[in-house]
Amino acid sequence: MAHWLMKSEPETFSYEDLVRDGKTVWDGVRNNQAALYLKAMKVGDEAFFYHSQKGLEVVGIARVVREAFLDPSDPAGRFVAVEVAPVRALKQPVTLAQMKADPKLADMKMFKQFRLSVCPVEPAEWKAILAMAGET
DNA sequence: GCCAACGTTGGC
DNA sequence: GCCAACGTTGGC
Numbered sequence A: 001m002a003h004w005l006m007k008s009e010p011e012t013f014s015y016e017d018l019v020r021d022g023k024t025v026w027d028g029v030r031n032n033q034a035a036l037y038l039k040a041m042k043v044g045d046e047a048f049f050y051h052s053q054k055g056l057e058v059v060g061i062a063r064v065v066r067e068a069f070l071d072p073s074d075p076a077g078r079f080v081a082v083e084v085a086p087v088r089a090l091k092q093p094v095t096l097a098q099m100k101a102d103p104k105l106a107d108m109k110m111f112k113q114f115r116l117s118v119c120p121v122e123p124a125e126w127k128a129i130l131a132m133a134g135e136t
Numbered sequence B, C: 001g002c003c004a005a006c007g008t009t010g011g012c
Helices: A015-021 A032-040 A096-101 A123-132
Strands: A003-008 A024-026 A046-051 A057-070 A080-095 A118-121
Touching (some): A032 A118, A046 A118, A080 A096, A118 A123
Antiparallel strands (some): A003 A118, A046 A057
16 A cells, blocks of 8 residues: 655645545646656555645645546646545644654655655655654 | 746745 | 746747
8 A cells, every 4th residue: 555645735725624525536736747646546545634835744644535537627638636535633743844854754755846746655754754743 | 859938836 | 925946838
């Protein structure tokens, strides 16, 4: 099972919104690299839900409930979307500053290509971030 | 097919 | 609000 990190601006769509809605279509991705990651997602894969712009922290975990399909918001039909549902909020959010300060996370994809709205998380990175959130 | 201009994202 | 990163577009 693969792990991911998905970014969302909380003022547009926050983790609380996801919990309220029960699930959401993760669309609007207009980047080829991010689209490749979306296509690689399998039902059951878990993803950290990260708040960009405001908050700058991982606040919860989401689960893929529907694999890549044509993005209904893309009239050209070039890009795909997935559907995700909330799993649980982290006990303690993990901030970007915390992640940057941890040498174990120095190679994270999200630092290499910080503009991507979706990026993979290695198993060791996943565990390290969970530990930082006070979960084991 | 190259490359400059432009647009978007997101941290600071 | 600024700026760096970087993908995309369009003229040649």
